[in-house]
Amino acid sequence: MKKFSLILASALTVSALTFPVSADLPEYSDSVDWEKFKGQGVTINVYNWGEYISVDDGSEESFDTNKAFEELTGIKVNYTNFASNEELYAKLKNGGSSYDIIIPSDYMIARMINEDMLEKLDFSNIPNYETLIMDDFKGMDYDPNNEYSVPYMWGMVGIIYNTTLVDEEDDVYSWDILWNEKYANNILMFSNSRDAFMIAEKYLGYSMNTTDEQELKNAAFALTEQKLLVQAYVMDEIFDKMTGGEAALAPYYAGDAITMMADNPDLAWAVPVEGTNLFVDAMCIPKGAKNKEAAEMYINFMCETMVAVKNCEYIGYSTPQKEVPQYLDPELATNPIAYPDSETLANTEAFIALPNTTTKLIDELWTSILTANETAPWTIPVFLLGCLGLSVGINVFRTMKKKRNGM
Amino acid sequence: MKKIANKLYIALVFIFLYAPIFVLIANSFNESKSRTVWTGFTFDWYVKLFNNEVILKSLGNTLIIAAVAATISTILGTAAAIGIYNMKKITRSLVINITYIPIMNSEMVTGVSLMLLFVALHIDLGYLTLIIAHITFCVPYVILNVLPKLRQMNRNLYDAALDLGCNPWQAFRHVIIPEIMPGIVTGFLMSITYSIDDFVISYFTHGSTSQTLPITIYSMTRRKVSPEVNALSAIIFVVVLVVLLIMNFNDLRRTKPKKKKEAAR
Amino acid sequence: MNSKSKYVAVPYLAWMVIFIVVPLALIGVFAFTTTVTCDMEGNMLTDEEIAEYEAYCEEEGIEPEYTERTIFTVQNILDVSKYSSVLINSAWLALIATVICLVIAYPLAYMISRMFYSRQKLALMLVMLPMWMNFLLRTYAWMTLLEKNGLINKFFGLFGIGPFDMINTQGAVVLGMVYNYLPFMILPLYSVMTKIDDRTIEAAQDLGANGLQVIWRVVVPLSMPGVATGITQVFVPSVSTFIISRMLGGGTNMLIGDLIDLQFLGNAYNPNLGAAISLVLMVFIFLCMSITNQLDNEDMEGVLL
Numbered sequence: 017m018k019k020f021s022l023i024l025a026s027a028l029t030v031s032a033l034t035f036p037v038s039a040d041l042p043e044y045s046d047s048v049d050w051e052k053f054k055g056q057g058v059t060i061n062v063y064n065w066g067e068y069i070s071v072d073d074g075s076e077e078s079f080d081t082n083k084a085f086e087e088l089t090g091i092k093v094n095y096t097n098f099a100s101n102e103e104l105y106a107k108l109k110n111g112g113s114s115y116d117i118i119i120p121s122d123y124m125i126a127r128m129i130n131e132d133m134l135e136k137l138d139f140s141n142i143p144n145y146e147t148l149i150m151d152d153f154k155g156m157d158y159d160p161n162n163e164y165s166v167p168y169m170w171g172m173v174g175i176i177y178n179t180t181l182v183d184e185e186d187d188v189y190s191w192d193i194l195w196n197e198k199y200a201n202n203i204l205m206f207s208n209s210r211d212a213f214m215i216a217e218k219y220l221g222y223s224m225n226t227t228d229e230q231e232l233k234n235a236a237f238a239l240t241e242q243k244l245l246v247q248a249y250v251m252d253e254i255f256d257k258m259t260g261g262e263a264a265l266a267p268y269y270a271g272d273a274i275t276m277m278a279d280n281p282d283l284a285w286a287v288p289v290e291g292t293n294l295f296v297d298a299m300c301i302p303k304g305a306k307n308k309e310a311a312e313m314y315i316n317f318m319c320e321t322m323v324a325v326k327n328c329e330y331i332g333y334s335t336p337q338k339e340v341p342q343y344l345d346p347e348l349a350t351n352p353i354a355y356p357d358s359e360t361l362a363n364t365e366a367f368i369a370l371p372n373t374t375t376k377l378i379d380e381l382w383t384s385i386l387t388a389n390e391t392a393p394w395t396i397p398v399f400l401l402g403c404l405g406l407s408v409g410i411n412v413f414r415t416m417k418k419k420r421n422g423m
Numbered sequence: 424m425k426k427i428a429n430k431l432y433i434a435l436v437f438i439f440l441y442a443p444i445f446v447l448i449a450n451s452f453n454e455s456k457s458r459t460v461w462t463g464f465t466f467d468w469y470v471k472l473f474n475n476e477v478i479l480k481s482l483g484n485t486l487i488i489a490a491v492a493a494t495i496s497t498i499l500g501t502a503a504a505i506g507i508y509n510m511k512k513i514t515r516s517l518v519i520n521i522t523y524i525p526i527m528n529s530e531m532v533t534g535v536s537l538m539l540l541f542v543a544l545h546i547d548l549g550y551l552t553l554i555i556a557h558i559t560f561c562v563p564y565v566i567l568n569v570l571p572k573l574r575q576m577n578r579n580l581y582d583a584a585l586d587l588g589c590n591p592w593q594a595f596r597h598v599i600i601p602e603i604m605p606g607i608v609t610g611f612l613m614s615i616t617y618s619i620d621d622f623v624i625s626y627f628t629h630g631s632t633s634q635t636l637p638i639t640i641y642s643m644t645r646r647k648v649s650p651e652v653n654a655l656s657a658i659i660f661v662v663v664l665v666v667l668l669i670m671n672f673n674d675l676r677r678t679k680p681k682k683k684k685e686a687a688r
Numbered sequence: 689m690n691s692k693s694k695y696v697a698v699p700y701l702a703w704m705v706i707f708i709v710v711p712l713a714l715i716g717v718f719a720f721t722t723t724v725t726c727d728m729e730g731n732m733l734t735d736e737e738i739a740e741y742e743a744y745c746e747e748e749g750i751e752p753e754y755t756e757r758t759i760f761t762v763q764n765i766l767d768v769s770k771y772s773s774v775l776i777n778s779a780w781l782a783l784i785a786t787v788i789c790l791v792i793a794y795p796l797a798y799m800i801s802r803m804f805y806s807r808q809k810l811a812l813m814l815v816m817l818p819m820w821m822n823f824l825l826r827t828y829a830w831m832t833l834l835e836k837n838g839l840i841n842k843f844f845g846l847f848g849i850g851p852f853d854m855i856n857t858q859g860a861v862v863l864g865m866v867y868n869y870l871p872f873m874i875l876p877l878y879s880v881m882t883k884i885d886d887r888t889i890e891a892a893q894d895l896g897a898n899g900l901q902v903i904w905r906v907v908v909p910l911s912m913p914g915v916a917t918g919i920t921q922v923f924v925p926s927v928s929t930f931i932i933s934r935m936l937g938g939g940t941n942m943l944i945g946d947l948i949d950l951q952f953l954g955n956a957y958n959p960n961l962g963a964a965i966s967l968v969l970m971v972f973i974f975l976c977m978s979i980t981n982q983l984d985n986e987d988m989e990g991v992l993l
Contacts, residue, residue, distance in 0.1 A: 059632070061631040066642075066646050067646060094632050096631055097642055099645060102954070102955040102956065102957065106952065106957035107953060109957055110538075110542060110952065110957070111545075112538070112541055112546070112547060112548035112552075112630065113547070113548050113631045114630075207955065209955055209956065246940055247856050248856050248939055249938065250938075250939070251645070255646055260459070260835070260837055261836070262835055262836050262837065262855075371738075371739070372738075373735050373738070379955075379956035379957070383771070383950060383951075383956045384771075386939065386950070387771050387774045387942050399776065399779075400975060403979065404975055406979055411982060414982065429799050433796060433799060436792060439867070440814075440818050440867075440870065440871075441818065443826045443827075443830050443867070444821055446832050446833060446839065447821070447825060458831075458832040459837055459838060459839060499699060500700070502700060503696075503697045503700030505697070506693065506695065506696045506697020506698070506701075509693045510694045510697070521704055521708055522704065525708060527973070527977060528970060528973060528974075529928035529945075529969060529973055530925070531948055531949075532969060532970050533711075535952060536711030536715045537711050538952070539714045539715065539718060539963070543714060556707075558703075562703070566700075620823070622822075622931070640824045641824055644825075644827075648828055656821055656822060656825050659820065660817075660820075664817060667816070667817065668813075
């Protein structure tokens with residue numbers, strides 16, 4: 017996986033050199049027959065991360081991706097959000113709801129492939145994959161044979177901080193700062209286990225893909241210690257809280273940091289030197305999808321250069337598309353947060369799918385971190401028995417009283 | 424002195440109850456998207472509300488589900504109440520005890536248990552499951568409102584109607600129904616209210632296409648509640664206020680003469 | 689009506705069995721089972737065996753194959769005790785919220801019940817009106833009020849006081865519970881107090897009882913059924929709430945409702961454990977209710993326990 021980031025770095029430096037001729041955006045390609053489903057009343061269910069697509073924000077050049085797709089193809093998009101990979105997994109595993117498109121991250125795609133939860137894609141319906149996706153994003157570890165996924169965006173995790181609330185002498189380029197007691201009650205933390213454990217593992221100097229039980233337990237211990245300093249465990253709530261100046265420090269995704277910094281100039285971004293996670297989010301079709309072909313058309317649509325440019329500019333994430341960088345707003349295309357230098361990239365690692373036993377252990381540890389407050393295991397039975405005793409006691413007392421009064 | 428203290432106390436409690444609602448309504452007129460900074464007065468959010476498909480669609484879903492669920496619950500519950508009323512004592516208390524469960528139990532457990540059932544039966548979560556779930560927690564309210572009315576009713580009325588030549592259906596239609604009507608109406612209104620307001624049970628039983636308003640609001644609270652929702656809640660507030668005021672006014676008009684009569688006695 | 693008309697309840701009885709009894713039984717089933725990984729012959733595998741087998745497959749370059757089997761276990765129920773602190777914490781916060789509700793609501797309900805009739809109706813309407821607004825929105829509005837840069841801190845800031853840390857504390861969670869469920873306490877209290885005849889109170893006064901004695905000897909005993917209902921109606925939803933703690937407590941004060949959500953639709957998928965926690969929660973709630981029912985002197989037909 018390390019290979020990936022190095023290649024990526026070289027690819028990006030090349031594209032950075034050949035930049036920036038911001039031309040007019042291309043129209044929709046005629047790679048597929050967009051009107052195939054027109055008038056058939058087809059609806060697809062798209063399940064995506066929150067704040068992860070361009071929507072109408074009322075400004076002049078705003079672009080509503082789903083609406084544009086509906087207008088072009090006549091397929092109705094029913095769009096809903098999840099907040100984390102684990103939540104997506106639970107929703108799918110639990111059953112009962114059917115989706116046509118999901119956008120999980122790398123390690124979750126690998127896990128879902130393992131558990132036979134994804135449908136193989138028919139790439140003849142997604143010609144844009146072949147022509148428009150950078151070769152570096154093909155044959156990735158999570159989907160080595162390019163069967164199940166089409167990359168949507170990539171990015172990395174770092175620390176977003178409020179310059180008015182963080183002392184200059186404190187080193188934000190280290191995960192240590194998230195354990196600094198000075199910022200007690202001023203730190204926001206990931207509410208999903210994988211990202212939270214990644215930070216603790218890097219803080220302790222382990223691999224973010226460790227399966228060592230002791231290392232995981234140490235990481236969990238570090239997170240439990242950190243809990244005393246954490247103001248809240250959040251995912252998308254972070255936008256509101258960081259732009260509103262509610263907290264000083266929060267680890268989050270690079271693209272979202274760009275969005276938040278645009279809303280609040282006091283915010284800044286740092287990538288810790290201990291290393292961090294590099295992720296790819298890709299579009300997949302889950303098993304049981306009802307409109308597979310329409311879903312593939314949606315994936316192809318998302319790969320259209322024009323659409324991808326609009327999405328990138330709106331959400332601030334980094335693109336895996338060949339032609340997108342030359343059309344991007346130069347400010348974003350040269351933004352080191354979205355497109356970091358090769359040195360930063362070399363210091364990143366990607367998640368891999370962990371064995372089931374490790375995933376289970378992490379889930380358990382995470383639940384116990386969130387519920388931390390050690391009490392003896394016998395408290396619940398004693399508690400319940402106490403309630404029962406009280407209830408019976410009152411009953412007996414009352415009956416005796418009644419009898420006495422009766423006499 | 425004591426009176427002033429009383430009034431002050433009542434005022435304080437009402438301030439507590441209404442403070443957040445005023446924040447909501449105030450923000451629906453706030454030009455800025457921020458919740459705490461006031462930049463200027465605007466009606467924009469009200470205009471945008473009527474162009475916001477997601478909110479309008481989930482509002483529509485909520486109303487349809489509430490109407491369907493309340494209607495079915497009322498019919499099912501009224502029939503059930505009449506049946507239960509005529510049962511033997513042991514069966515009756517057993518059935519009533521089970522009926523109490525969805526009311527007494529935590530909504531969370533009810534929601535989870537229904538979700539497990541739907542998933543086990545391979546029913547896709549959607550409108551159907553939402554309606555079933557809503558009926559399940561609404562029927563008990565109908566039963567518990569109709570049963571007391573049946574108990575208050577004079578048992579002989581029905582027999583008298585039969586003696587006077589009614590067939591059982593006529594007797595039911597013209598004697599029993601009018602007697603228990605207030606209970607049925609209350610049950611229906613309670614069902615509608617609980618169905619519109621329900622979040623927890625819907626959260627566990629909704630599907631990808633059948634989001635109700637509380638579910639949509641929930642997914643918004645995880646990022647940022649758009650001011651359009653504030654506008655919607657301001658509208659709901661005014662509508663409910665007007666409805667309650669009218670009901671209150673009618674109620675007073677009807678009860679006044681009665682009070683006078685009582686006084687005269 | 690004759691005994692035949694009991695058959696009109698049959699559709700409901702069927703409904704009741706399918707959608708009340710069976711789902712609860714399912715919770716029991718989930719709580720006492722777990723899914724284990726087996727080899728192709730259906731023999732259970734331990735974690736070590738799986739690791740060994742996977743290493744072997746890796747070497748040989750073949751896909752590991754498994755089957756799954758559901759077995760009976762009490763492990764889930766035992767595991768719940770790991771999270772006893774959450775149950776205790778939930779019960780404790782809910783208890784505090786219930787007591788605060790009772791303290792706030794009792795005088796209020798009494799005052800309302802002693803008003804003129806038209807005023808009573810108006811006051812009741814004002815109590816019920818907030819319940820018509822979506823509770824998530826109201827709770828969200830409390831966030832706006834309680835935040836560090838929120839309205840309350842801004843208000844105090846005008847006088848140079850604060851800012852106070854109010855959001856994401858246990859206090860904020862209790863406040864959210866009190867706020868959301870206060871009307872459920874006021875209404876039942878009011879409905880029993882309004883039945884207390886003014887003449888009863890006057891009689892007590894005539895017989896020489898002072899104000900406090902009137903309250904303690906007359907009003908309190910007569911309002912006991914309302915107290916019982918109110919306590920139940922506030923305590924049960926408070927103890928199992930899962931949104932209030934997330935919105936106002938920041939996820940650091942996890943309650944039992946959040947824990948259940950986490951196992952079903954959250955970040956740690958484990959429906960068996962979730963069902964076990966739900967089962968414990970249910971038992972706990974029914975035990976609590978059997979206690980509050982004792983407060984209620986009137987023997988209601990069919991009330992549990």
